[in-house]
Amino acid sequence: MPTLDLELLRSFAAVVSHHSFAAAAVHLGRTQSAITQQMQRLEEQVGHALFAKQGRQKRLTEHGERLLTYAHHLLALNDEALRSLRQGELEGNLRIGAPHDVAETMLPLLLTEVARTSPLLQLDIHIGRSPYLMTSLKSGEVDMIISNRADPQFDGVVLRNSPTVWLCAASYVHDPSKPVPLIMADGPSIFRRIGHEALDAAGVAWTPRYTSSSLIGIKAALRAGLGVTARGVEQLDAGLRVLGAGDGMPRLPDLAYYLYVRSHVVNPVTRQVFETLKKHLRLPRTDMPA
Structure with a gap:
């Protein structure tokens, strides 16, 4: 059985909604002759005339009316599927801060996960000391930080406990x-x-x-x-x-390293990346040397 061409259906719906081949051509950025050829191909696919002349205008035939209903359903389903599948493909800019201590250990693992789940994001990396990074996060200069300081004013998740x-x-x-x-x-x-x-x-x-x-x-x-x-x-x-x-040296406590964002952050890029990392990023513990 032949398959309906979604591109032809989109042009068909545009002709109907704009009431002429010429107006549809302008809307779609095509020539009028290209739209005419598309409608001829669509009529060949369905095996029926879709338009009939009525004076100087064209009106839909009975088959055209029936096809228009299916066209709207198929185009809506196509667009919904693409929106759903592309939800994880975030675009935009994400500013990540990390202290020098983890710039060569935890940070690369975090960046790998961000790039894997959101490959279209542009990442800006800020390396600095934890107290200053936390100030930058609070002021909005960065979107997300790694820090070894516990602070309940931020939304955070423990990335790793380290000796x-x-x-x-x-x-x-x-x-x-x-x-x-x-x-x-x-x-x-x-x-x-x-x-x-x-x-x-x-x-x-x-x-x-x-x-x-x-x-x-x-x-x-x-x-x-x-x-x-x-x-x-x-x-x-x-x-x-x-x-x-x-x-003769005393034992030192382990430190937890946190991933933080501002509480109640509304930026969809920051929030979605943070929630994804919370679910999927589990950094291995670095044990004491034998």
Whole structure:
């Protein structure tokens, strides 16, 4: 059995709604002769005349009237199917913020999932420190952030719980009898806070040795053997090692990393991506090295 051509049906419906071949041609961006040829092809498909002359005008025949009803149903069904299938193909811009600590670990996994589920989105990536990223999220400068700070004012979901460890250079010689030389971030830092709290609670003396505004600066000081820092285990690499209880260092708490958006966000792109990530993104836990 022949198949009705939806393109021909759309032109047919346009001819009827605009009351002439010429007006339909203008509406569809085609020539009048092209519309005429399409109607001839459609008549060949159905095997009946669809139009009859009435003076200088054309009117629908009985078969034309019947076909018009089916045309409206088929075109509506086609358009509904396309809208449904394209709902996941979000378009627009999404601004994502992440701290330096996860820029090479969690962030790539998140971006992979966003690109897989919404390939048409343009992504703007902002790398910075968690306190400033949270301020940017609150002010609307970014749409979504990864952060290791719990904050109930945002809508959030835990991406991963990650161990915090004491890191030093692989060649660093630790002397438990001396105050621990600390390498820490300046300004607000959750790692600095939990490091100080753990040392104070354990009665371990410490001294500030080096501060930096960036993770790059902290790792440079570590590799230079200037001291010890508290950081996520994700930062451990071949040039660093972990200090533990055997070195007289107290245990540090795990940190949760959250994905946040503003509460009651109405931007459909932000909301749909966030809800999709909540359902599908599960980041593996990074365990302590053996």
